Amino acid sequence: MQSTKENIRIGFYVCHCGHNIAAMVDCADVAKYVKGLPNVVLSRDYKYMCSDPGQELIQKDIREYKLNRVVVASCSPLLHEHTFRSATAAGGLNPYYFHMVNIREHDSWVHTDRGEATVKAKALAHAAIDRVAFHKALETKTVKINPDALVVGGGIAGIHAAMTLANAGKKVYLVEREPSIGGHMAKFDKTFPTLDCAACILTPKMSEVGAHPNITLWSYSEVAQVDGYVGNYKVRVKRKPRYISEERCIGCMDCISACVFKEPKFEDEFNEGLGKRKPVYIPFPQATPQIVVIDPNVCLNFKRTKGPDGTPIVSDRCKKTCVEACGDKNAIDFTQKEEIKEIEVGTIIVATGFKTFDSKRVPAYGYGIYKNVYTALEIERLVNASGPTGGEVILREGKNPDGSPKHPKSIGIIHCVGSRDKKTNVWCSRVCCMYSMKLAHLLKEHTGAEVYNFYIDIRAPGKGYEEFYNKLLDEGVHFIRGRVGEVTDWAMTPEEEGKLVIRVEDTLAGYVRRIPVDMVVLSSGLEPQADAQDVRRLFNMSCGTEGFFLERHPKLAPVNTFTDGIFIAGACQGPRDIPDTVAQAGAAAAEALVLIDKGFVEQEPNTAFILDEECSGCKSCIPLCPYSAILYDETRKKAHINEALCKGCGTCVAACPSGSIVQNLFEDEQIFSEIQGVLAYD
């Protein structure tokens, strides 16, 4: 197979990585074996190859032994490929004459038999030795970074990230799908563990975003398409019609009071359906932007049937008292259409948050069956001073004998609904223990009721969190350890009559208990957004098994994704509370700033190119490129790859039916020699 004419001189190094590798792989034996392979001039084992002396060793050997290839067997290339390429370059060689073998993550860490792990290390090393002979000198290219940034999702994560970038003087587009930014936090009354008022800390930030000269806020909008690559993304943003001119609306809300519907009549999404709104509305008083929305599904000026493309049709049947009230401002526009905006940005932060678990999926807890079973988010609205009841906790079902609304005298809060459960989601949602205790405190404060928390374990690891738990114990909130079996209205004693009975095995007391309550609160867990897979594809990210967006490295690159220039922040990456979300949002902004302020990135030369003479113009590759980097040249009847757009994914290379696309660092002879090498050891 050896087609290269030059005299190949390989230096091989196997790293002990302290005990990480050496404990499971006999490194000296690997070095001895490799010494005997073709083209190997020297072969060493060393304690820490990534250390300064390790890197200097490579440089010295290159000069002294006239090495022209270097192979290091150590950890994952994700960690140290760059380190060793730099050392190779410092030794005077083209860095792409280096190849790395992973004998830690792929070997020592995953095996338990030292003999077999050593054999595997030898086979992997053999593969690299065979492959590296075919390596070629390659050039890295640099691409410029567009300094503008896009933040997707206007929850606390998106808000904080956008503000950080904007305050650093960068231009930011903030795209939020709902009519207002704020995310889940905007719905809360107070936040654990400090019990500071959510609105008091959030709304100033929201209006700052709305007014910031560096931020273009597009609410009621979604990203429709993303093209390009790090530093140079082209993004199409879909702006949904709100039937209000954003330029002309001043947020006076005269239209709302003037609406022909005298009373709010339609389910209010922001209040989890607990309140009502009109067809023209603002989601909540502090909504940002302060611009109303018209819901064409219920507004009388629209037909109930939609156009063929799903767009609402104006019926012109309403008296349009709203338009009258708006007067000269003339902000209402029933003919508004969806609009597509095209922007160019260099970096993107995805902060699309989470959704709560649908409690109906655990029918034994009675949500949707018994009216007085609530989700935690409903309670957040119910205890909220600006909520649908002004903060008064009244039951959905049941009235006092005098006909007045009834307040609960006993309340059960069930933890881990849809969390830590093989039947639903196995993960711990991390915030539910804390928010359950927050709600227990607030409910007790608002109603004086007896409050029972049903928990599996209390998880309160955070600054001031354990203290908060202790405070709740002092307040006399009851804690019963055990996973609730069911919630039922089937009374077995007179005291249970007319109540909801929570049946639970109290694992501390060691018997099954029945606790009758007036109100049940389900602490539903956190889940990926319903459209997380679509968003993942849109931004070319990955998802973990549970469906949250995957970070590049759980410890060392927690806000990076596998796509350069695209970062993640907040609960879209996994359940987390506000302090962690904000910290992560800051980190994502900082990572984006690193790219923006550096101004350029170096691009891996692992790009693909077309062998022009050999290309038959069959067009098989054209639709496959996820980066739209391949074009068909109509005059020459051949495909062409734009190297700046190519990310080296290899899709076209594998798919080219006549083998006429080649990828640097993944040429056929490199891969085949690697396979032969790995199979050669026996």
Next chain:
Amino acid sequence: MSKPKVAFYWCASCGGCEETIVDLAEDILGIVEKVDIVLWPVAMDFKYKDIEAMPDKSIAATLLNGAIRTTEQEEMAHMLRRKSQYLIAYGACAHLGGIPGLSNQFSREHMLKFNYEDAPSMANPKKTRPQLKFADGGREPTLPELHHVVRTLDQVVEVDYYVPGCPPTPKLTNVAVTALLENRLPPKGSVIAPDIALCDECPRKASKPVNTSFTEFKRPHQKLMDPNLCLLAQGIVCMGPSTRSGCEAACIRGGMPCTGCFGPTSRVRDQGLKILSSLCSNVAPKENGEIDKVLEGIPDPVGTFYRYGLAKSLMRRKVNLPVK
């Protein structure tokens, strides 16, 4: 100066390649004039022992068609290699294993059983099978033994050139023979055909849209085909994109898809894998169930993608078959 000696020989093949030699029509006379044919079992009577008696390398060129399946074929391949300066694998079977190579999916026993017992057209109540040796009136005739697998010529002996095709076209044959006679030979190991895929010379090339993706596959008899539109764009599997050109798209001009007989380009080690990878990447649906539905249109993937190339492919044979 005496005329160069040329031999034609056939191994596991159908005889179609021989037909092409005859199809050279007038040209053959020109060739025959210039050469001295020393072996051509299909047309002339020569004895193997005469060849055996010739000095090594005394034949200028042997054009051998057919794959290697039997001990006799293997023996002849070795002998002709010894006697010839140039050994040319002529046609898809010698080049790639060809149609006989498809039997590498089955064991020898499986095949013999089917052919001598189970085949619907077989009447053999005693289940007689060919014997390697049997006694008949004091004589003991022998038959060659079948190897377990079919091999290409170059898996048995060194090959100098390949003339591809099932069968090779007269035009390419002429090119090869002329190059030999005029001693204008390409680098050793070359396939005598352009090293670019068939789409390059396909009359329907321009009609293929850039975003062809597959929502269904149909076989030619299942569909009323548009005579001008790229067959892939019509959901008909056409091997053209992964097949060497040089046939001038004969099948497509005849209204049928390319089945891949010219084999892959020099850059590809496994023609079937390559076209599979290309077609599958362009299957429109993304969900398992729907993907399966599209693939149902290809009931015999090996016969479709490896019709000629199985013996030469990376897999070569069913995993548990012995090599010889």
